[in-house]
Amino acid sequence: MLKKKTVVKANPVVIKKTSRYKEPPQLLKGMKDILPEEQQYRLAVLKKLEEIAVSYGYQRIDTPILEQANLFIRSIGEGTDVVGKEMYVFRDKSDDLVALRPEFTASIVRAYIEHGMMNRPQPVKLYTAGGLFRHDRPQAGRYRQFHQLDLEIIGEGQPVIDAELIAIGYFLLRDLGLNSYVHINSVGDEQCRPQYIQVLQDYYKAKRKNLCENCKNRFAKNTLRLLDCKEPACQEISADAPQMVDYLCVPCRDHFVKVLEFLDETEIPYTLNPKIVRGLDYYTRTAWEIFPVIAGEEQQLSQSALAGGGRYDGLAQQLGANQPTPASGFAIGIERIILTMRNNNILLPGLYTTDVYLAQLGESAQKRSIALMERLRQAGFRIWGNLVKNSLSSQLKLANKIGAKFTLILGQKEVIDGTIIIRDMESGSQEIVNIKKLEKELSKRLPQSLLNNAPKYIRPIELEGLESEQSTGVAPADKIKPDPNPVTEEGLE
C-alpha cells in the first residue's frame, strides 16, 4: 500500500493521491508505443542498418542510457537547444546530476577515452543503436524518445573519411528503398570560426529586432543557429547572411574541397547548403544532413532530416584525451526512416505471417501439441498454436483471421492412428498424413520461397537492446520536470 506521502532520501519524490492519481495512466506526451504493426518495419530496418555497418567494418558498442549530465554539457554545449532546453536532467538518489542521453557521440567518445581505445589500431570504427531522449516540441517525425543508428570513426582526420560516412548514410537509405539528397557545409574550426561568428553577429546586429524570440536569445550564445531557423522572418534575413565557406582558413578549405571531390567520384546527389550548421557545438569542418525525396520532391523541414553528422576533431581532447584525436560520424533516425518508408508505400515482407495453425481437439491431442509445435518451429515453419480447448469451427475462424496458409487438425482419432489432417485454408481441401512425415508434407505444400526467404529478423540482441530501452528511463523521466534554468555552474561541477 502506498502511503499518502512517501519521501525518498536524497531525491525526494512526493507521491500525492490527487484526483489525477485515479485516472488510468497514459503515455507521456512525445513518447510513442511501438505496436506490432510497426515492429516489422523496425526490425527489418535495424537488421539492414546493422548488416551494412558490420560489412563496412564497424564494431558494435553499447553505452548506458544514463550518463553524467556534464558529459553532454561539455560536448554538445551549454548554449545549444539540446542541452539548454531539451535534455532530461535530474539528480539521482546519490545526488549525482545525471541525464538521459540525448545522442550517442559524446558517450562513445567518453567510452573511447575511458577504455584506452587510442591504443587499438586506428581509426576505431564503432556503431550503436538505441533510444535517446530530447524534450522537444513533439510533432510528426519528432519524438521525445526516439531511436538512432549511429556510426563513428575515431582517430582519423582525412577528408576521405567524411565522404565514406556520407556514402554509407546515402547507400543505407537507398538499400531501404529511399531516395534522398545530401546537404553539406563546412563549419570551420577554432582557427577560422570565431572570425566568421563575429562577421555574422555584425550582420545580424542591426536586424536583431526583426528576429523571432528564439533567435534573439541565440544571437550571443549560439549565433550559427540563426542561419537554420525555420521562421519565415528569420529565413528572409538569413538568405543574405555571410557564408562560412567564404571565411574558412586554408586547411579547412582544403579539407572541404577534398570531401567534395570524393563525393564527385560517386553517384551521390549533394548540394552545398550554407545553412547546415547542426545543433551541436562539437562539430568542426564537415557538417551534413540527408533529406528524403518523396514523390520527386525534396523534403527540407528540420524534422524531416533522415540523418545528420559531421566531423568533430576537438571533442576527444575536450573530454580529456591527451593527444589530438580527430573523428567523424553520423546518426540516422529510425522513426523518420519508417515514416518515410510508409509515406513512399514501401512494403516489407511480413514479419508476423503464419504458415501453419495447429488446431487440437481432446485431451490427448492437447498433450501432444507443445512438442509438435516445437518440432515444426525447429523445421523452420511459423506456427501458431491454440492450446486451450475450443470448438474446431472457432479454431478455423481464428486460423483464417491470422492468415495461416494451412491448419493442422489433431484429434483423438489422429493421435491413436499416428496421423494428422492438413487443411488447405484457401481451397478448404483436407488430407490425412502420417504425423512422422509431417515436415516433409508441409514442405511440399508451402512454396519454397516462403520457407527460405522468410525474413528471420528477430535476433535476441536487437530485441534485448530495444526492449530494455523502452522500459528504462521513461518512467523516472516522467517525474523530471525539465529544469526551467537547466544549465548552471552546478552543471559544470
Ligand code: HAM
Ligand atoms: P542529430 O542531427 O541531432 O545528430 O540527429 C540525427 C538524426 O536523428 C536526425 O537526422 C533525425 O533523423 C533523428 N532525430 C533527431 N532528433 C529526433 C527526434 N526528436 N525525434 C525523432 N528523430 C530524431 C546527432 O544526434 C549526432 N550525434 C549525429 C552524429 C554522430 N554526429 C557525429 N556523429
